[in-house]
Structures are given as C-alpha cells and as structure tokens.
Amino acid sequence: MVQTCSLLPFVEIVDRAHTGPVCSVKEWDIKVLPKIAKEKVEKYGLKFDPENLIISDDSLADAAYQAGFELAVEAGVLCMDTERIIKVSEEELKAAVREAKREQTYGRLSDEVLYYARKPEDKRPIRRHVGPFATAVSEDIFIPTHQAYALCHHVDMLSCGVLPTVYGREVKAGTPYEVLGEMLTVRLLQEAVRRAGRPGMPLAGGDSTGVGHLAAWSYDHLTWGDHCVISMPSDLKTAFFLLNKAAQATVQGYKVYGFSHPTIGGYAGGPEGAAIMSIAAALMCVAVLKADAPETNPYDGRYFGNSSREGMWGRSLCTQAIARNTNFLFGVDVDVVAGPCTEMVLYETASGIINSTVSGAAWTNGIRPVAGRYRDYLGVLEGYLMCEVELATCGMKRKDANDLAKKIVPKYETVLKSKNAPVGKSIRECYDLNNFKPSQEWHDIYTKVKKDLKDLGIPLT
C-alpha cells in the first residue's frame, strides 16, 4: 500500500505559532508540561534504577518512547513570542518519524562522511563530533586549538568553540560585534581544518542568536556540508529567532542539528520525566524545526553535566527509545563537570561515551570540560579518549557495558556529588599548541587512566 506523505510544511508550523491555543510561558513551565510529563511517567511505570546506568530492557525503552510520543502530541511546542502552542497531530508526527532522514553525508572532498541511524549494540562505528563544543576559546589560540582536535583522524565533525572577542572587542549578543564575530569564527575554523590537512571537514557551529547565526550561514561561510545548529529550549519551547534560523535552513537546504537538554529536577521532573521530555523534544525537533539530526538528552542541573547516575540512566533510556523506534540520525552529548588535565574528566568521558555508543546513538558530541564555563579550559586528550572508547565499544552488549559503567562511575561519583569537581588547567597550561603535544603531566594522567580503563575491561588498543 502506498503511504501518502503528509509532512508538515514549515510555513504551516509558523502559521500555528500564530493561531495555536494560547498559553503563557509560566503556565507552560509550571503547570501544563509538568502535569503531562508526570501523567506519562506514571502511566508507563517508568522508574529510575541506579544500578542500570545503561539499560538493556527493550520493553522499558519502548514504553518510554510511547510516553514521549504521547507527551509530544498532547503538549506540542510553545512559541514564546506569541505564547501560542504549535500542535502537531499524531498522524503528522508519525509522518515526520517515517520520512525522517536515515542517512546523511556531511563534509566535502576526502573528509566527506556518511552518517546513518544506529541501533542498540550496533557494530557499526558511531560518528564523532569532537572539539571545544561551545567553550569560549580566545582569539589568539582559536585556530591552533581547533586544529589540535581536527588532527585526530577519528574525529568526523569538528564541534566548534565560541569566539568571545572579535578583533579584541567583546562579541555581544544581538550587536554588530556578533555578526563580525560569527563571520570571523567561520573563517578561523576553515583555516584550522585546512592547517590540519582536512579542508573538507564538516563543522558544527555554536548556538548564537539569530543575527549571528544568519551571518555565519550567509554566502561563502558555513555551507551544505556543515551542521546548522538550532536549539529547542527546554522544555518543548521555541521562539521566532529560532524559527527564523529554521526558515533559512529549510529554504537553503542546510542540514539542521536540532538540540534540546531537558533538565533533571527542572520542569520535566526527575530523570524519568527528563528522559521522556528528551524523546518528545527529539520528535519535535524533526517535526517542527525540520531537523535532520536531533540531539536530545537529559541534563543534570544539580551538577551542570550528565555524568551522574540519573544522567546516565536518562540518556541511555532516551537514546534506546529513539534508536529502537525511529531511524533518526540521533545524537547525544557528553557533558562533564571536571576540568582538563584531571583523571575525573577522563573517567566521566569514558562512562558517557560507552553509554551513547552501545545505546544506539548515531553520533556523539563532546567533550566540554567544566561544562564549558571557563574560557580556554580544554585539554584535547579528552576528545581523543572519546574516539578511542567509542571505537573499542562498538558492538558491545548493553549488559557488559552497564557492568563497565558501574565500575567507572564510582571513580568520580563522590566528587561529583560534593559539587567541588576539579577545575583542572587551561589548554595553555596543559597542551603545547605549537607542537600539538600534551604536557608531560597531562600525558601521564591520560596514560594512567587509559590503562585503568583497559584493566576494567574496555578493549582499548
């Protein structure tokens, strides 16, 4: 039987932002969304299990998917500018799932790379976005810092940092400085990948305001090979400046990376609510933002990261739910709280990457030490470890991965809960950006932790 395509045209999404049911932002945040999320969590009996950081219960993942799907249909997406809800029907959402891209190429020339939908325990490699990942990187070291990540041939796409100044002036949101800054950022990134010998390497840019984004995606800057980043603020919200980006991307044919990070403890509730909110957000990124590659996972607001047990469990649940029930090019990110040149940052990286790889993510985005809070606090080696662990754990059974995760998490959990994770060192202090080598101290830490991870059972080379 021929299925008719009933994809929602983007212009109709914008119409619905003007005509949908009225709801204030406050009402949405504290009454509408929490109520629906709570109902779905209870209906499907979802409960956080601190001993199953990487779940292997398919029926649980499928139940979570159903819960997230129903949440998406019943809630919709709130447009904050009009305070009206963009509703998407069950049929329209099913069409979005059915018609979503299951393969996509990024990059150009010899750096062109094919992304594909993965499933839990998938033996095929996961794609790797690695880099400063929205951390502010000083103008004077912007090129070599990005070059350092691009030099690793296991990195598929460069996860770009943020330029805090342009020609010495602060890049302030919504000002001409931001326009100049975003355009300079793209030029510097293109130079960085060229110097790394990877001129066609795809770039995944930061989430700037509307003017900055449009400047970066204007003629001769970011192109069809790159990832166009558009956020969906938690929880299930959008705004005109985000829909403006989506409008341009739709007309120009850019490949959209839509992301959302529902907060554990926030409006969605606990890890269960945040997980199903992540699922709903992934669906709506595809249906409303027209994302080619949604990236959604719970964020543990208590620690500014997702390496806690709750974060791990939630991420595993939403990744498997999406991977099992859709063919989305679904991504997850790994948000760590420790800083570079520390053992903790490497253990957090390892636990997070094992999780996303075996749970069936198509790609991961990382690593952002100290949650990106400190300018230039990057170590590069955490990104390299991300690649090594991913390669080593493709095809691993979820049960085995969970056993591993339960050995790794205790290595940092006490410090995580103390909310006093080590800040570590800046890239200037732990990495030689002239010769692209870590400091001896950082190299020794990396070697020590890598050996420990091998001894724990990760088949690293």
Next chain:
Amino acid sequence: MLRLNLFVRSEIMNDEILRDLKDAVMKGDEDAAKKTATRALESGLNPEEAIDKGLAKGMDEIGKKFENSEIFLSDMMMAADAMKAALAVFEPKLKEKGITHKRGTVVIGTSRGDIHDIGKNIVATMLTAGGYEVHDLGFDVPPLNFVRKAQEANANVIAVSSLLTSSMYYQKDIVNYLRDMGVRAKYLVIVGGGAVYPKWVKEIDADGYGKFADDAVMVINTLIEKKEQRPILMEGKKILREA
C-alpha cells in the same frame, strides 16, 4: 472557665490556620493560601506569626524536598507563588504596623540575548522562600531594564544570569550603567549562569557570584548583612579565596 475555653478554642483555631497556611504553600495552592491568609487576619492572628510559623514552615519543607529531589522546580515555583499570594494579603496590615517581613528586594533576570531561565527561576524561587521581595524580569532582558526596575522597586540587589558568553557581557553593562548614573553604591550586583566564571566578577567589579542556585542565595544573604565583604565568590557552598 469560659475565658479559658475561649482561649483554648482560639489557640486551636490559630494552630489550624497555621497548618492550613503551611499546607497551602506545600500544595502550591494560591487560592487556598489567599483564603487562609484572609481567615488569619479575620481571626486576629498576628501576621508575623502567620508568616513565620505558617508560610515559612511550608517553604522550608519545600526547600528540603527540592534539595532531596523529592519534588522539582515547578512544585517549588507554585509553592513560592502561593506564599506570595498570602504575603500580598498580609502586606497592608504589616505596613500599618510599620513592620517589614522583607529581607531585601531583588531584581532578577536572564541577560539580553539569552533565553535560558531554569537556573534563574530556581534562584528567584529560593529568594522568595528566603523572605525576599523578588521582581523577576524574565529572559532576554536589556541591561537598562535591570537598572530601571531596581530604581523603581527600590531594590538592594540586581541578580543577572547568563548561559551564553555573548550575553554575559551585558552583565558588565549593568555595572557600567550603575556607575555612570552615579548609583553604583546603592545596589549589590550578583552574577551567575553557565557562562560565568569567578574571575569575571572581579573583571566587571560585580559584588558576588554563585555557581549553583543555593550558592547565589547564600552570597546574597551574606552581602545584604555585610556588604563590606564584597566580592564573595561561592562554588558548591565553599567560598573561593581566589578567583
């Protein structure tokens, strides 16, 4: 005997009212909070007692439950709204007596160019629970709006959150406006959010920084009493000796 009975009945009624006020806050029921506050006044219950032994008790419990992840942000915000609704009923009586229950007045918001507000909402709610009058300007707030609202509300504190580096710079603008308008000394400026790092506080001559929501509240509590200790930088309930 009759007098004793009346006294006992009055005590029992007061206990009931206090319990109902606490319950209304814990359930986030604004209507119940307002009605019970009205009942409290009609029964002659001292409004300060009603606040301390009723409303504040409810918010204390809510705060503990939030800390233990038994409840979440929306529950806490509804509790704070219920408390505010009851306080609004008590306000005229307190004014009449020349009493203020307020610990201070805070203007809070997310900086221009930024729509992230969860952390800011947690801080605003905790400040309300802590006895502050809070004016929440929302998100994407231009710097002058903070200043004007602070002047209008006769605030003590301006608290600004930024998750994005590009919006963080507007925190400096707020300090600069206050200085250039000759009113810098009138307001404490507290900064926070995912983009903000401790050194930034000194760079822009702000007064305080808290990494987590409870840090921000502790910093404000301390500076309200002891402004001379500025700047105070706190992460994970520990004061940083160096930025």
